[in-house]
Every structure is written in C-alpha cells, then in structure tokens.
Amino acid sequence: MSRRTPGPTRAALTKAARRPLVLAAVTWMVLVVAASCLASVLAPYDPLAQDLSAAAQGPSGAHLLGTDELGRDLLSRLLHGGGTLLAAALLPITVACVLGVVFGLLAGYLSGLPDLLITFVTNILFSVPALVVILAVAIVSGNSLWALTLTLGVLLSGGLVRLVRAGTQATRDLLYVDAARIASLPRRRILARHILPSVLATLIVEAFLLYGGAFLFLTSLSFLGIGYSPESPSWGQMINDATRHLQDAPWMMVPSGLAVVCTLLALNFIGSTLVDALPRAQRGSLLAPRGTRRGRNRSGRDEALVRDSAGAVEAAPADVPEDSTVVLRTRGLTVSFPAQGAPEGDLVTVVDAVDLTVRRGEIVALVGESGCGKTMTALALLRLTPPPCRITAGSVVLDGRDLVGMDEQKLERLRGSRIGYISQEPMAALDPCLTVGALLSEPLRLHRGLSKADARVRAAELLRLVGIHEPAAVLRHRPHELSGGMAQRVCIALALAGEPDLLIADEPTTALDVTVQAEILDLLRSLRDRLGMAVVLVTHDLGVVADLCDRAVVMYAGQIVERGAVEQVLTSPAHPYTRALRAASPEHAVPGTPLVTVPGTVPSPGEWPAGCRFADRCPYATEACVPRTPPLLDQPDERQVRCVRVAQLPLPERAHQ
Template structure:
C-alpha cells in the first residue's frame, strides 16, 4: 500500500514555538512594563555607580530647586539630589516587594494545591483561611515593627503571610477546576501520587491566574512599604526611601509643589508596571501551547536521509494524478515498558499513507491499537509509551526524529485532533468565541479583533446557526452536537492539513451522528484537508472514508478501499466485524457475534493474533508471524490471501 519514495520533494520539520521571552515582547504593554521594571532594578542595584550625587550629599545653594543640568529632577528641602535619592530609595522598595511575593507564594501555592486535591486538607484549610483573612493587617504590621525594631524585612514578610490566605483561595479555586479534568483522573488511574499530579498536571494549568494575583500582591506590597516609610516606621532617616521622600514632599507643599511629582510618578508607574507585567506573563504563558509550522524547505529523498530504509511496499512512485502524500507511516511500532523491563508492543508494524484531501478509516474493537496509533501520530503517547520502530513522515519530515518542541509545532497547524468527548477540549471559564479566538491568535498571529471575527466565521463554517450568539456562550450551555461542532471549529483554527477524528460521533444520537459525518465530508471538500477517522462503526467509516485499515491486536490485518472490504473482505476478522454490524445486517436475522475477545498486549500469540477466534484456523496460522499478502490496493494478513508480485510480503 505504501509506495516507494524516490525523489519526492518534502518539507522540513517545523521550527518550533518561540520562547516565553519572545511571546512576552510581542505584547507592547507587557514589553514596556518589563523594560521599565528592568530599568528600575538596574538603577537600584547600580545606584553607587550611576547616581550623579550621594544620597545624603547636600547643595545648600540650591534648596527646593527645580530640574537643572546639575540636578535633573531638582532637590529636596535639604538640597539633596532627588534623582539620586530615587535610585537609592528603590532598593528598600524592591526588597520589600520581593520578600512579600516570595513569602506569599511559598505559603499559598502548596496549601492551595493541597486543599484542591485532598479533601482532608480542604476541610482544615478553608476555615483557617477565613480566620486569617479577618485579621486586621495594619495592626499586625505595627506589632511586627515594634517587636523587630522597625525591621522593614520582617514587616514585609508578615505582609506576605497576611496576603497568603487570599492567594490560597485563588489557587484552590483554579486547581479545583483543573482537578476535575479527565486527564487528571487518568493520571490517578496510572498511579501518580498527589504531589506528581499537582506539580505536573495542575500547576502548569493555573499559572496564569496565580501570576496575575502575585502581580497584585507585589503592587500592594509596594504601596504598603511606601506607606510605612511615609509614616517613618520602616527605613530609618536620613536613609533614602520612596515613602520618606513623599513625606518630605508633603511637608513643603506650601513652598514648592514640584518635589512630589517625580516621587509620586515613580511609585505610580511601578505599580502599573507590576500589574501589566503580570497580565503579560499570563497571556504569554497561555499562548505557548502550540505554534504554526515554519515555511517548507526542500529535503533530500527519504532513502538517503538519516539512513531510513526504503519503503517495503510497491516499487514505483505515486501516479501523477494522485494527490501529494501528506502522511506516510511505515512499520510503526509503539511499546510500553513491561514488568521485566522489556518493551511490550501495543501497536506493531503499522504502515499506511494518506494523501492531501483523502479520507482513511481505522476500524477495530477496543484494545486493537486504533487510538494509540492516532496518539503516536500526534506525539501524545501516554506516560511510558514510546515509538520503538518505524517512521511517521508528515509532508516528508520524519516526526519521530523531531524534538519535542518541533513535534508540538505540528499540532494544531498541520495535524489537528477531535476527540469523542468534546467537553474535554473546552475550558468552562471561557466562552466558545474566546476558545477559538485564542487558537486563531496562536496559530496565525492575528490581532484580537481579527481573531474574534475569524472565530465567528469558523462557527459558521461548521454549520452552527447564529454563530455570533454561539460565540458568546459557555461550554455548559452547549448541547452534545453543538459542543462537537465547536470542537471541530477549534481544530480548524490553525488551518490544519490533516484532521484526526477519534470516535467523533460515539457520544451523539443517530441524527446528530449523521450531521457530524456530513459536516466532516463537506469540510474536507471545502478545505482540501485529509481526514483520518478512528471508529468501530462501519456505518460511519463507509459514509466518510475512501479507504480503510482494519486493526486487530495492534496489527493491520486488512487494508483496501472501503467499499471493497465491505463487499469482499479478505480477513476473517473483517468478516466477523461486518457480520456483527447492525447497519449491515438483514432484518429478522440474528447477528453473528465473534467468540472471545482481543488479547491484551504481552499475550499476543507468536503467529496470527486472531487465530484463537478464527473459524478458518490452521496449524500453519500459529507456527510463525503472518505477513501481509495481496496487492498494494487490497491486502490482508492471512494465509488465505494469495501473495501477489505487486506487494512484498513482510513479517
């Protein structure tokens, strides 16, 4: 079925996603806030070198002076340079902010995660948080200052403790939403402990709201530190501090108003910069889940690159009238580590190809390796699973040889995915339009307004009535059919060339199933994308797919045109599936059900995997592995299929 590849041009691997810093700098407000904060830190750290005057140096000839060449921002009531004192005064302000944020985060994040993931901890944490939030902060700060000889560090650490309960609530609420996701439940089934789940699965998803709230804590800490110094309770005079400078300026307002302007402006701008920087970090972090594929580049033929072996099926190149090959899978084998440390295959020697605009179905019972094959194509195998053999070529680039970042660049922009549970792809905190607009911005770099317009157009493309109204709805307001259409629209946001649909109609009623299948067919014709449909439903496959792979116990046991397999199957397993399908049965006649079940990985027999259930089994079937036989057009893994010179048998 897989043709030899000769000198077919191919595209290279994607260049990968830009880093966090680059995504942050693409946001003007966040980039400006970052540059401002960096400048403040540099001026504070390098104040002894950069300051034009000492912080206590007086120029009695120019008291309360306005800006001049000698004093860029003027002088205070003692003739001290305001520019220099602002630079030195930034030191205690930044230290106070840092101490408060570190203490609040160190307390709130682990406690909030524990409360969300452990019911016992939640019963203790929630009442304690309510109690701590009722304590008056100013009273505690005054007590700490009195106890620790007006130590600013001690006061700001106490402020971190006092602000932590509010942050605990934010972390707990965000983590509770993520803890109910299917992938978190799956992690528990896999045996991960609470610490691993919190660190690897929950915390990355809630980093956005946590960072935003930490930026607010930082702004509050700065204002509190300034207020304490304004009252003379922090930095001891005559040391420079922003709060102390505000106090000096307020004392001489009747004589000169200028002194308050630079000091107040620096404090206000720093507070605003902290908040904008937090927002920017949140947005840049959220954007990092996918990137578009880089422009194509020419590559040598597959036979001469990285020592990849030539295709084993077919000798010639694809005919000129066939569409270009988008996906070529050759000898794919996926395995999990076994109890003895040796790999246990769950997908074995799977080969097929899919051209642009074509449709291919993968059919089989549960446990046959259909979904694992699809996850291997996406690069989203479960923990522990890995590709141990074969290759996956996407537009000629070997995905199995790509880095994790390059592989992630394929998802969404080249290969998209639609699951049987659309709600798993939708965050309940955001509207439908926000979901799709964010994906559009991520893959295309469009502005917010353009992304919103594109989101509405995509909702219209998937045949949702009144797409403007649907864009404003939340996931819980959608029916099953609407949610599946939204999931398809979300998958189309990056303009993918291949759509992998894993049982997309299983959870829907019969009428909606037919509508979704017709929609997928229409989208294929309109966009030219290829579709790989994973299903156990012959009716869905026959309606949508031109060709079909039948999989059993990790192997492809038959491949060919869908209509040919349905009318003249060559493998006994295909016969059994078709005979048990109600849509293909005869009214009044009992369906024939195959005995037994699919053997588990690690229990596959050395010969034909279907031998224990096959009505035609012979001694030769269990003696050795069975090769694919037949033609490149229609082949089967069965001794009853006569070998053909058009296809090379292989174990």
C-alpha cells in the same frame, strides 16, 4: 543541521517582547535593578550627606537631579532608595506562593474537612482590612520590616490558595491522575508531578501581578514612615518629603514620582505580557525540554526534537502534491513525548511515521482499538496534540501548505476555516456560558467577516443544514438545554461555520444512542455529498466504517498496519490484526456462543516490542516477525499491509470459519 526553534512559551514571550511598550518596560526594570545593585558605585554622593547651603535646588551640574530640603543629592537617594523596595516586595510574594501552593493543593485534592478549614481561613484573610493589620503589626513588632512583609505575604496568600485550589479540583479527577493513584504513587508525588504543573503557569502570572501590588503597598508604607528607618532612603520617603515643598520646591516631586510611576507601569506591562503568553503554554511546557535536542526514541528511532508542543518541527519540506484532488497528505508523521524519569531528550513515541492521503469528497476511517494512536493522529493533523506530546518528525500538508512548519498565527486562521474538528464529547466542546447563537456567530464573524446580523442569519442556515428544524429557538438555548444528539449537531454546525475543506471527526457518535448515531452518520454522508468535503473519521466501530467510509486505515501501536478500500479491508482483511478485529465484530457473533475477542492488549507506548508489534497477539507469528519492524508492503489489489508473512497466511474466509 537542525535549526533551533523556540517552544510556544518562549515564542509567545519573544513576540510580545518586540512590542515597543513591553520592550520599554523590560528595559526600564533592567535599568532600575542594575542601578539599585550598583548604587554605591554610581551614586555621586552619600545619600545621607547634607549641605544646607544647596538645599531645595533644581538640576545643576553639581547635582543632576537637584537636592532636597536638607541639601541631599536626589540622584544618590534615588539610586539607593529603589533596591530596598524591590527586594522587600519579594518576601511577601515568596510567602504567598508557598502558602498558596501548599494549602491550595491540599484543599483541592483532599476536599472534605481540610477543604472546609482552609477555605474558612482563606475567607477570613479576604475579610480583614490589610492596612489595619499591618499597622497593628508595626506597633507590636517595633516597626520591623521583616514582620511587616511576612504579614503581608500571609494576607496575599488567600488569592493564591483559591487559584491553586480551583486548578487542583479541575485536574484531580482526570484520567492520568486516576492512573497515578492506581499505580500507588505517593500523594506528594501525585501533587508535585501530576497536578502542580497544570496550575504552574497561571500561578507565575498571578504572583508577578501581586509583586507589583506588593511594591506599591510597601512604597505607601515607606511614605507613611512605617517599616523603614528615616536614615535609609526610600522612594516613598522621598515622595513624603517632596509633598511638604510642593509650593516652594515642586521639582523635588519629579524624580521620585516618575521613578515610582514608571516602575509600576513597567511591572503592569510585563505582567500583562505574561497573562497573554504563559496561560497559552500548554500543560508541562514549563517543565519539558525546549529547543533542539537529540534523543533516543524508545521505539528505536533516533531523531531530533526541534519543537515544543505548539511549535514547529524542522523537517524536510514535504512535496506539494500535484494531484489537485488531494486535500491532506502526511509523510512520516511522528508524535512523541518526553520519557518520565529518563535522561533529558529521551522520547516515547505515540504515533510512528504515519503516511496518510485524503482526497476531496472522500471519507477516510482511522480504525483500531483504544491506545492505537487514532485520536493522537487526528489531533496531530490539527497540530493540537495534548502536552507533553508533540510532533517530532514528518509533515502535514493541507492544500500544499505544511502545517507543521507553519507560524502559529497563520495556523490559527486555518483552523475552523480550512479544517474543522468534531469531538466525541459535544457538551465538553460547547461553552456553557454562551448561547448557541453566540457560539456559532463568533467563528462566522471571525473567519467570514460577517456583521452581527448576517452571522445570526448564517447561523440559522447552518442549523438547518445539520437537520435542526427550529433554528431560531435553538439559537437562544444554551448547551445544557440541548439533548446529546442536538448538541452534536450544533458541534457539527460549528465545525462547518468556516466552510472547511477537511473535517476531522473523532468518534462523533460514541456518546449517542443508536438511533441518534444513525442520524449523525447520515448527516455526515449528506454533508460530504452536498459540500464535497473530505472527512477523516476516527472510530472503532467497523459497522460505521462499512456504512459510511470510502477507505480504511487500520492502526495498531502507533503504526498503520493495513490500508485500502473499505470493501477490500473489511471483506477480505489481509493483516492478522484486521482479521481479528473483524472476527470480534458483533455482527459475526453466533447465538449461544461467547463473542470472539482479540487476545491480549495493545502495548503501551514505550513498551512496544521489537519487530512486528502485533506478534505477541498474532496466531501466525514466527521468528521471522521479530528481527525488525516490517514495512508497509504493496499488494496486488492496491492496498498496503505491514506483515512479512502476508503471502503465506491462509485466506481470510478460512481464517474466520
């Protein structure tokens, strides 16, 4: 039976809630809200009842918190006075959130004239003095609390408009938004389903922080007698009354003053907790299902989803490899995401039951067309699958430790130290605000405990290691001042800062010219030879595989279809897909004839056919290929092939004639 495992947001909040200050803050807010809701039951007296014979008394058996200058019970007034402020503060936050989301999405998505107009109005909201506007509205509206809170909500909306606008602008040009436009989805659906979730977590945090500010502002107004009737008790009014008796009855300030201070501190602590937790929740985690769900996987696999995008999967413990040369081993690694528009728990598989073994000093290539699951497999090895994708089954064992079931805090210590990553976009992987020296020094100080000076020296050594001959000058540069090849070398140095046992390189030469590509490949080879690292290389270039790698793993539609030694796989490919890839390689082009291509396209996840997934594109497919998914079959030459007809296929050389 599966054990319920919390998602990343819930796990972060649960962990933060165990901190004493946060626990005390939450407890206080629960007590305040409960006391305000039950004030008519808990209050020992009518909050307006006067008893001049007991005026300005301290705590006693009859009045636990004492009385004010008119003999009114302070405890009763305290219980009745907080609820009005807390409830009234919700209205401006609601107004601010609605305006911020609507106009922020429109400004960020449409740009042009709408963006200019909305930005102009937002700047005006920031420029006007809020208190002056509130006072003017109080005079015009006859001191109406509704009018004051609505006005405050409009004034607060400017910050949320800017926040949502910035998040929308950062999201609108991403590939999945372009795909939604190409699919002719309505604009409102694109905004609500594809863009809003990316800013939702930050919006929640900002709204909660604004709530504390709105509560303080309304308390100040009640202190001034604005928006609240003198006949209705409020904490601000109680503080105002107490200020007139600081000399003769100082105790009157204590109950209301402590209530306001403790409530503001509690709201700030809870807001700080949300700042730490919610922005770390990846996109979609607030909307995706959490916990243990039993769902039908669209690839035909029925499996229990027991983790969120950064949580852990409840899987059978992986066997710890006895072979000390094995650095990484995966068993049944499966990555899925919730099916859009389908019943809750319905999953679409992206990577399907991948088994992978990587030994020390070995370079293993993941090969295949775009959309075959190579990059997703590489990210799953780091447990960094982009949301809403998540590992739903299997294990990733690094030196005997299963990363899938590992606590996030322990996993963070492994990333960058035991396992490094090189992306295909060096400029996107380097923070433009920091110098190269700062970028390299940070992981060195974090993972190796070096001093600032020692980290600087080690950073220069790393730059020399990756072939940069003037490290002192490069350390002072920012990423935008470097060429593409130089930036990629810095990325490699950054990945090596923690002296990892395993390096994952996701098409590290794609964005570089041919000459620089050759230099980067030579660098990876020399690093493997000098440092004994294992490397997982994601690529679609068979020439790179032949030149650099020891073993090749060919992937198609989320599955491994062939794996073995590079020489075997490339010189005598056994699977029809591997043969098609080799035939389409430019090195096999014949002058004067069109370049051979693989007919058809890789099916999208969720549209994978039953049986062999390559059957629709395979010239050797028969009815025997359709009924069920073929297993990986062991071959006499120590490779594995996922093809039921591999023994009947013609020789590879004949197939390419």
